[in-house]
Amino acid sequence: MYTLGERIRTLRKQRKLTLEALAGEQLTKGMLSLIENNKANPSMESLSYIAERLGVEAAELMEEVSSGELQEVLEKVEKLYHTEFDNLTDEHDQIIALIEPYADKLNQGYEAGRLLEIYSRTLHAERKDGWQIYSDKAAQIFDQLNLIPRLAAIGMFRAMVKFTEHDYESSLEILLKERKAIEARNVFIDSLTRLDFDYLQAVLHFAVGNPDEAIRVMKRGIEFSKKERVFYRIDHLYRMASFNAMMMGDEESRKYYNRKLELYADLSDDEEPRFFNKFSQVHFLTTYKKAYQEALDYIHDFFNEHQLPSYFSPYVSLEVGKAHYGLGKYDEALKHLEKVKIPDFLNHPFDLSLFYAKDAYAALCHFALGEKKKAIASIEEAVTNITPMPPSPYKDFIMETLESIQTTS
Template sequence: METLGERIRKLRKEKGLTLEALAGSGLTKGMLSLIENSKANPSMESLSYIAERLDIDKNELLAEIPTSELRELLQEVEKMYRIEAENFTEGFIHIAEKIEPYVASLPYRYESARLLELYSRSLYYAKKEGWQVPLSKAEEMYEGLHLMNNSADIHMFRSTLKFNEHRYHESLAMIQESRKSFEARDVVLDSLKKLDFDFVEAILYFAIGDDEDAVRIINEAVEYSKEHQIFYKMNDLYRVMSFHAILKNDQQMKDYYVHKLRLFAEFSDDEKITITLDLLEAHYLNSFTHEYEKAEAVVDRNLEKYKEDEISQFFLEKGKALYGQGRSEEALGWLKRHKIWEFLHHPYDLAMNYEKDAYMALIYEQQGQHELAVEHARIAKENILPMPELPYKKFILDVYRQIGNLHK
């Protein structure tokens, strides 16, 4: 953090003033130089004079952390956090290190609350201890400043932590209790925050197998978005409904939502939506209609166009497509390359990824590697057992029984 002298020097240079110009008739150039180099402390009279010459309030100079410095820090770490949240890399620890020197001295204002929130989230994602206290301080500060939308973000984050532990019922109960608490206090959240709550609640209903309530909430959110001309969550809402349609093997509904998403991708020029849609299409062709050559064509189109780290989820679908065409040896190579992304926590995402070990078990059995076949069948079974009754569960358990029966 800057010293008082460093702060004065920085402001002087920002305003294009020389030492002599800032000193004016009220200070000597030499005394101002000593103050800027922290070799002399200005009197209150001198401090008021310097602040007046810099055209700022003297309290801005006296503040332990000046507002300008706080805003610059927040702007920097917001940018860093957006990048890390997009890629989930190791950079969260660098964000925490940037904020940590300020934590004990943050004044009571929005910038401080947001820095505490980002500090807490970064510690959590970096798997470091001590993230709970700054999160509580951030929430307390938001509430005191009547920044209820920001407080709502913290409520959703806490619910997400339970979700990440696969405690889906607890996560849903927390998000519902949060909504009730805001309503009880007559807090009106803005439209974007309302849609955030709708989306989180819907995917949690899907996670516990309550499709009816999930679909109801999503339909209400879509209608609300259309009525208010808000497109903020349309991508997420349509994407979830597309996947739900695939799980129900409802081609008409799938095609409807995929069409909507492709229009949205074109409208927003968002390439990531196109990648997601291609992944869903390859998955549908492999696991539901068993059109393996078509699935491979969709996969290969993406493998040729994008970098490997952008499309690693396609490796599983490539392996499944090759296995379906009887090219087991090639399939095994692609399946081995597939890694389950550590930030996947929804049963839909996890269950489709757990198919990997079942396919590997089938291939190892074909190759006569019986112990490996049994091991991967067991891994797939143990992973899928806690999941809701999805099509993947039947497939994986059938493979487990098949491999087990062969070795009795």
């Protein structure tokens, strides 16, 4: 936090002025040096003179936190906040350290609102108390400024907090309430905000077991994106559509959406949709087509030749384990299944259910090896995890595996 003297010195240097140049005719170089080093307080007349020569208002110099200072902090924070997931180290700690001295003094202006928004999100990510207070304060500032996209982003964040707690009903309720409040203001909602709402709304309807409404909202988002030629979120919508088509056994639609993702990857030069497509194909081969050797060959041909993001590793281990199970290589399957750790960032029931099924595959491997106690322990783990989840092919598979093991034990 800058003192008055430090603020004057910072502005002087930014404007490339010497002490003598800023002092001019009304101040001595020595007096100005004392002021900058907080060893003397300027009179109001001197302060107004200094402010005029620096090209700012005297009130800005006297503010506990100036807008220029906040802008400087915000630039550093934004850079840290947008660090790629795979490259994260201590960025959250740095963000908190930068904003904390200012947090309780941020009351107005975009910079203050944005800093509070990032601060609240970072506190939540680090599981620290008090994030709600700063989130509410940020929302109040953006409300006063009528910044609808930022206000909407905070509303979505509040909904997703409940999502990460696996309280899907509350998450959807909050999202719908926030969207309704914004739409009731009769203001223009930009395309990106609308697509964010559609995407998250579809995600949450799937999460609470409303597939028909989820598909309706999802298709609405895709059509809006195509009509407006706004491709933001389109890859996420296509992924969701592809995954849903796979679970519904609609192979024609799955291939259609996967082709769309390939086109998007070519257009955007983004490899992540292509990685999703490759995983989707492997998952289809192991889970639905039961073509286990083909799946292993596919993995070898693609995944071993490309640098995968670290968060894809659990998916690959899962599919390799399933393929080895299908080929009767139970020890090899267990070796890969034991490597599977559910990523912390996964919270959707379908993603979780996909991974919970690994314990059912492990149970089948143990059972085939004559390890009945381990088989029962594994399938009970899978059942405990899957029970609160909405209906899905993965839930059906786990419950069928339970019945099979119980019947043959």
